[in-house]
Amino acid sequence: MKTFYFILWLCVPALCHSQVNTYEISFENAVHHEALIKANFPDIASDTLSVRMSRTSPGRYALHEFAKNVYSLKALDGKGNALHVIRPNPYEWQVIGHDGIVQISYTLFANRGDGTYSQIDETHAHLNIPATFIYAPELRDREINVDFKTRKDLGWKVATQLPKVSESVYMAPNLAYFMDSPTELSAFRLREFEVDHTDGKKQNIRLALHHNGTEIETDTYFEKVKKVVLAEKEVYGELPAFDYGEYTFLACYIPNASGDGMEHRNSTILTSTRSLADGGMERNIGTVSHEFFHAWNVERIRPETLEPFDFEEANMSGELWFAEGFSSYYTNLILCRAGLISPEKYVEGLTGTYNYVWNSPARQFFNPIEMSYQAPFVDAATSVDPVNRENTFISYYSYGSILGLALDLSLREEGLSLDDYMKLVWQEYGKPEKPYTINDLHTALNDYAGKPFGDLFFKSYIYKSGMPDYKRLFSSVGVVVKQDNEMPYLGVSATLDGDGNGAIESNPKIGSPGYKAGLDKGDVITAINGTPFPTGESFDVYIEKFKVGDSLSISFQRFGLDKTTKVILESSPSYS
Numbered sequence: 001m002k003t004f005y006f007i008l009w010l011c012v013p014a015l016c017h018s019q020v021n022t023y024e025i026s027f028e029n030a031v032h033h034e035a036l037i038k039a040n041f042p043d044i045a046s047d048t049l050s051v052r053m054s055r056t057s058p059g060r061y062a063l064h065e066f067a068k069n070v071y072s073l074k075a076l077d078g079k080g081n082a083l084h085v086i087r088p089n090p091y092e093w094q095v096i097g098h099d100g101i102v103q104i105s106y107t108l109f110a111n112r113g114d115g116t117y118s119q120i121d122e123t124h125a126h127l128n129i130p131a132t133f134i135y136a137p138e139l140r141d142r143e144i145n146v147d148f149k150t151r152k153d154l155g156w157k158v159a160t161q162l163p164k165v166s167e168s169v170y171m172a173p174n175l176a177y178f179m180d181s182p183t184e185l186s187a188f189r190l191r192e193f194e195v196d197h198t199d200g201k202k203q204n205i206r207l208a209l210h211h212n213g214t215e216i217e218t219d220t221y222f223e224k225v226k227k228v229v230l231a232e233k234e235v236y237g238e239l240p241a242f243d244y245g246e247y248t249f250l251a252c253y254i255p256n257a258s259g260d261g262m263e264h265r266n267s268t269i270l271t272s273t274r275s276l277a278d279g280g281m282e283r284n285i286g287t288v289s290h291e292f293f294h295a296w297n298v299e300r301i302r303p304e305t306l307e308p309f310d311f312e313e314a315n316m317s318g319e320l321w322f323a324e325g326f327s328s329y330y331t332n333l334i335l336c337r338a339g340l341i342s343p344e345k346y347v348e349g350l351t352g353t354y355n356y357v358w359n360s361p362a363r364q365f366f367n368p369i370e371m372s373y374q375a376p377f378v379d380a381a382t383s384v385d386p387v388n389r390e391n392t393f394i395s396y397y398s399y400g401s402i403l404g405l406a407l408d409l410s411l412r413e414e415g416l417s418l419d420d421y422m423k424l425v426w427q428e429y430g431k432p433e434k435p436y437t438i439n440d441l442h443t444a445l446n447d448y449a450g451k452p453f454g455d456l457f458f459k460s461y462i463y464k465s466g467m468p469d470y471k472r473l474f475s476s477v478g479v480v481v482k483q484d485n486e487m488p489y490l491g492v493s494a495t496l497d498g499d500g501n502g503a504i505e506s507n508p509k510i511g512s513p514g515y516k517a518g519l520d521k522g523d524v525i526t527a528i529n530g531t532p533f534p535t536g537e538s539f540d541v542y543i544e545k546f547k548v549g550d551s552l553s554i555s556f557q558r559f560g561l562d563k564t565t566k567v568i569l570e571s572s573p574s575y576s
Contacts, residue, residue, distance in 0.1 A: 019043050021142050023133055025125075026149035027185075033111040033120045039104040041136050042078075049095045049102045052137060054130035054311040057116050058180045059262045059298075061315045062381035064116060066131045067091040073106040091312075093134075104134055113252055115182075115262025115269040116380055122154060124186030124210055126252055128262075128269070129179050130311060137312075140175040148185060155187035159208035161267035163244045177243075179311060182262070182269050184250045186210040191222040195229065198238045204246040205229055211253040217276040224281070225249060227338040228289050232296075234337075235330065235419050236426045240295050242266045247295065249288065253280050261287035263294030285340060290331040297422070298323040301430035304437050319438055320372035321462070325400010326422075329408070347479055350405070351576055354470070357402045359573045361510035362394045363465040368403060369438065372396045386521075390507040403461055409473040410457070411449060421448050438462070487572035488546050490514050494525055494539040500532025501525065502539050517567040519556065526562075527555040543569075 024038045041049060053067035067090055075083040075093070078101030086094040095102050110131065113119030119126040125148075133146075147169045150156035160183035162170035172178035188210040194202040207222050233239050239247075243266055251270040262269040268291035274280035298306075303319035317323070336346040366374070371394055377383075378393065408418035425444050429436040442462075446454035460466040471481050491512020494502035502525040508515040519525075526532065529552060533542055546552065552567045 019142050021136070021139055021144050023144070023146040024149065025127075025132070025146065027120060027125050027151055030120050030122050030125065030151065030154075033109055035108045035110065035120050035125065035132070037106055037108055037133065039134055041102045041104070041139060042100070044098060044100050044102060044139075046138065047096070049098060049136060050092055050138065051095065051102075051104060051134045052092045052312070053134055054179065055091055055313065056309075056311055056315060057128060057130040057262075058264060058309055059294075060116050061317070061320075061375035061379045062377065063314050064131070064380070065091065066117075069109045069131075070106050070134070071109070073104065076103040076105075077101055078103070106134065108132060113254070113257040114260035114271050116260070119256070121256065122151075123254060123256060124184060124252065125151075125156070126257075126271075127183045127185070129181055129183070133178075135175055135179070135311075142174065144172040144175065144178045146170055146172075146178075148183065150185050156185045157188065157190075159184045159186075159188055159190070159206075159248060159250055161244070161246070161248055161264060176308065177265070179309075180264050182250055182264060182267060184208055184210060184252065186252075189215070189218045191218060191225075193226055195233065195239055197241060199241065201245065203239050203242055206246060206248045207251060208248060209251045209253070211251070211275060213253075213276045217281070221276055221281060221285075224285050224338075224340055225288055227340060228285065228292060228334060231334045231338040232289070232293055232330070235293075235334075236296050236423055236430075240300055240430075242295075247292075249292075251284075251288075253284060261291045263291045263299060265299050266295075268292065268294070282340075286331055286335065289334045290327055293327045293330050293334070294323075296426055296430055297327050300433055301425055302433070302435050304435035307435040314376035316373055316376055318369040318372045319436075319441070320375055320396040321368035321400035321403065322441060324397050325368070326404040326418075328397045328401035329404030329418075331401075353398045353401055355574050357394055357398050358467060358470070358575065359509075360394045361391050362389075363467070365392050366394075367465040368396065368399050368462055371399055388507055391510045403468075406461070406468040406470065406473060407457060409476060410453075410468065413473075413476055414449060414453065416449055421445060424448050481575050483572070483575055485571045486548060487574070488543055488548050488550065488569040489572040489574075490543050490552075490567060490569060492519055496533050496537070496539055500527070500535070502533055513567045513570050517554070517565045519554070519565065519567075520558070522558070523563075524557045525554055526557060529553050530555075 022040045026036050053070055055063045055065055075085050075095045077083055077099045083098055084096045088094055110118035110120045113126040116128060118128050118131045145165060148158050160170060160181055162172055162181045165171045172181060188208045190208055192204055192206040194204055197203045207225055209218055248267040249270060250267055253272050253275055255273055257271040257273055259273060260271045270287050272280055272284050274283055303317045303323060305317040306315055309315060332346050332349055335341045336343055374393055411417055428444060442454060442458045461468060474481050492504050492508045492514035493506050494504050496502050504519060504521055504523045507521045508519055546569055548569055548571050550569045553564060554567055555564050
């Protein structure tokens with residue numbers, strides 16, 4: 001995405017002006033989640049102009065098929081004559097018989113406010129560009145101007161990483177930058193501050209906060225955002241050189257949003273249903289920490305597998321354990337360094353992720369690289385058939401986070417730090433925007449910590465799915481890892497229905513007592529040792545009444561048939 005940004009500025013201005021693709025978007029029917037979009041493509045040399053809706057979105061790796069929300073599409077030539085349109089596939093329109101100009105108009109339905117989709121209603125127009133605008137692949141290098149017809153009656157303003165041309169018109173130097181530029185139109189509150197950059201120029205950091213809270217809450221939250229920005233700047237020693245001197249947090253904390261966070265080159269989307277007054281002041285700031293870290297790690301320290309980003313196919317990368325996972329490791333660590341959570345809360349917060357990764361049977365099937373390959377199937381992807389992810393998949397966010405922790409603690413034993421390794425990767429690959437490979441990360445660690453150290457880490461834990469000696473690593477910083485050998489463990493999770501029955505809601509973990517006893521997702525446990533569950537008690541609390549080694553006779557129903565099995569409870573594998 002980064003290689004085309006400024007090519008257009010090299011052409012002769014008189015010639016450049018005509019070769020600008022323009023869009024206009026208006027929201028008269030926002031109450032019914034519709035936008036009217038017009039696109040103008042001039043100076044077309046080919047006989048047929050192909051226009052498409054993207055199938056993917058920057059920062060996402062799965063297919064999303066945004067064309068499904070486009071209708072009433074019409075095409076005209078430069079004189080206003082109707083053109084013939086062919087639909088060769090679900091996401092493409094071919095326009096024939098034009099006079100060198102094609103004008104497209106269509107209606108977009110949009111009602112999901114998150115980092116992937118768009119949402120239009122009378123509270124805002126929350127626009128993810130790939131989910132909103134048709135584009136012409138053959139014109140990808142052209143400048144783009146877009147006119148956002150804001151609802152003045154609703155007090156809307158425009159927040160975006162796109163540079164402003166006039167009152168409502170914004171510019172992108174090419175298609176890649178345009179698609180990477182989410183835009184929020186609403187009555188948001190704006191806060192900003194400047195940070196020095198190493199080149200002597202100021203970088204402006206902006207928070208465009210769309211919420212139903214107070215000015216005082218806005219100010220308080222912005223102070224937390226500032227602390228995160230400055231703490232992450234210390235990791236790398238400098239901010240990135242943002243393209244137009246600004247970075248914008250686009251935050252929507254409103255009841256009709258969907259929780260998400262999505263990084264972009266000079267901005268990020270932050271969405272949550274939690275208001276700042278209802279726990280969001282503390283809980284939403286973690287997404288700020290994670291997404292801003294991506295301004296370095298993934299936007300500029302960028303895997304070669306994601307360059308250029310493909311808007312027509314799923315994007316698969318084996319480096320997400322580093323790009324997403326190491327960013328996840330720093331998420332709460334930054335909050336701790338910034339004084340936004342205590343060291344005790346930070347350490348205790350590692351427990352869930354540690355247990356999830358350490359106790360997963362999925363490591364016998366895939367290493368961190370191969371887990372990263374699963375992103376097109378799991379990253380907000382949808383399907384209707386059952387899967388076995390409880391046993392075959394570990395999130396590359398979590399897996400990479402725990403590996404980042406291990407690498408950091410291991411480097412500290414050598415008098416080194418993960419911060420300095422990240423600085424090295426930034427200087428070699430991020431700052432010059434040279435896409436990296438996994439071998440590049442391996443070589444950089446060898447250069448920083450020595451070949452024996454780097455080879456051990458990559459050959460044991462990245463190319464293979466071994467686990468570091470966490471007990472020793474934790475003890476080196478005064479943290480004790482313990483197991484409760486008296487805690488009974490069944491290995492299934494069930495939801496009680498209030499009638500003494502418990503429906504197993506997920507696949508039992510491979511090797512667990514429940515798995516070995518033949519229990520499966522969808523089974524309805526009717527009794528244990530002949531006794532139904534007490535009303536109002538959770539399944540886990542009920543199992544804790546037994547002891548390790550107890551033999552349980554479990555009665556259950558499967559496909560309408562009554563069955564029984566015997567389970568021997570084992571010690572819980574969980575750590576604290």
